[in-house]
Amino acid sequence: MLCRKFGAEAAYTPMLHSRIFSENEKYRREEFTTCKEDRPLFVQFCANDPDILLEAARRVEPHCDYVDINLGCPQRIARRGYYGAFLMDNLQLVKSLVEKLAINLNVPVSCKIRVFPKLEDTINYARMLEEAGCSLLAVHGRTRDEKDGKKFRADWKAIKAVKNALRIPVLANGNIRHMDDVKTCLEETSADGVLSAETLLENPALFAGFRTAEWVDDGEASNKDGLLDQADLVVEYLKLCERYPVPWRMIRSHVHKMLGEWFRIHPQVREDLNAQSRLTFEFLHDMVNRLRELGVRIPLYLKEKDSHVQGVSEDGLAN
Template identity: 45%
Template sequence: MEFWRDKLKGAKFVLAPMVEGSELAWRMLARQHGADLCYTPMWHGQVFCKDPKYRAEALASCPDDRPLIVQFCSNDPDIFTEAAALAQDHCEAVDLNLGCPQAIAKRGNYGAFLQDEWQLLHDMVRKASSTVKVPITCKIRVFEDIRRTVDYARMLEGAGASLLTVHGRTREQKGPLTGLANWSYIKEVRQSVSVPMFANGNIQSLADVLRCIEETGVQGIMSAEGHLHNPAIFEGVNPPVYEMAEEYLTLVKEYPCATSIVRGHIFKLMHHVLALPENFDVRYEIAKAQELSNFESSVKKIRERYEKHATGIEKYSQPNDLPFDVWLCQPYVRMPPDEYLKKLKEANEANKNGEGIKRSNDEDGPPELSKKKQKVLERNPRKKFERKKLPLCSKCLNPKGLKCGFFLCKSCCRSKCYQEELDCPGHRILVKTRRNMAREHANDKTDASPYQEV
């Protein structure tokens, strides 16, 4: 608790570590709007140790960017300790990421995919905490079993972790299956460990922050997606999106970052307003922007379109059921997992029956155009999109190859050629030809005498 009170200044409102989301410019924006503590994005421990350029990018900061926690992913005690030692002079603590559930973490064997390797994690935290001069913290996800979650947290505390951040979702709760975080698990962990704790999950407003602290007893609340859509979430206000975007772009001039990062932030800030057909032109401009001035121009257009409504000069008819006016920062609410799985099942059944799912509210009306085709239509109003009806494969519902002599799709044609030793020039599948070449090569080797005269 002394570390949390003295080094972290009793941080209550925390900006989460986000890849391409919590860079220096965004951290400074967060601090200007109530964040007490910020994390860097997750950095790869091994690359951080070996690549000076990568390391310089990871440690980019300024005097006002404190207190700060640098986060790493790693699966090796020596590498994690070395990375922590290289970062210790630039932060108040070093965090081990044990919460990332993405596919890249699975391939690299880090993040939440280490949560079953307790001995390895114990060794990593133990070695780093006894070697570097700043505290080691851990960000984790919960298990399905609440007792296993508590034992997991206690193990990390015993290994030397000085602070825990508990995300109340399991490793499987991600993307369209995210669902709600379970605060009861966080509360149980809080009552079972003595180190300070932050909670993460279900934070979309200041009211959620205060309610989570009251229900779980944690020292602070970490926000990720909620903060990306409203950087003023810790102030309890919902400012116009164009004001937040302009403030962020001003900070980017002082603390430059990649164009892709800027684009991602602008899209998330303006998610709801850019989803309206009336703003598709601005959305397209942002998608193609390459200079900071391009983003500034697009944000200015949104300001011009909605400031007159925000100030009451003109009335505005809200086009959807958003809790706030469309030009205000507000949370992005995901589709519930049950509803997503239901739609996915319907789509699979429709595909099996050879039917498409109409993208229209009117089941008897024509299907709506995709966003990509809508953009094409905006540039060329005379463009006509005619869906060609291609003949189907004789074995499945996929379109057949137009030049296939067996009237099959490429997948079915490949199977047929391998099984029956055939060629299909239309699909450029030459199984028969290559097997004959292999036989001839084998016969040539057999006929050749091993005792040829030199």
């Protein structure tokens, strides 16, 4: 909800495990949290069984605008569980997952993929997904082995090639740190929208034109009217969490990301947070006030906000 306020025009849920979601009521209750204002919404699943995926998808169908299949997760847990980017070795199974949902759901099906080392393979993959019934495709411009986003630049040319090869909307993912990247990405890929995940964890106001100190120039730093205090964002986030309850582990993780720069300056405050076996909103609000009293101010700087973009909050920021 915080990302939506600052310009994200759609959001993805965290990646949900389709089998566990189908079988476990507690998992459904804790992992899938939404509200009527949380739209447009993509509910994202990992899966390797079409029937189980459909069972899970039918449970969320009334509450979302797309059911999304995550075909891009490159982590070791995805390798062990045989889902995400590790289904790139079994395209017939991928096709059956998409077809199963496209035929049986009333909401459209979307997919997120990574690219193959060979561009031709990527284009054939994307075309297969479109033919199977995918209505919107998000393309992360890195291969399955390129997990380190700081080490490997996303291949925007590959995304452009996919966009040119398909009739359905294509979203671009990778290398998005601030609004200049958004604009450049849209220009170079001709994509219909841009995804951001990691950067939004530190800067939920990215799509409103704000950027962290790492990416500002002297003119922006002197623009006092274009500053947004990170502390105010954290307080607003905590108020949203009180209004829309989510698991504490998510809150802890998001607070760590948003206050990362503060914690580097005052690591003892981070240690106090880590020492809390059970969190409370009172503790977190007091922690922010403590940082303010220590004289820390971590502003976000406004570059510009006059351009309309299709910004999408990805991977667990829907709340």
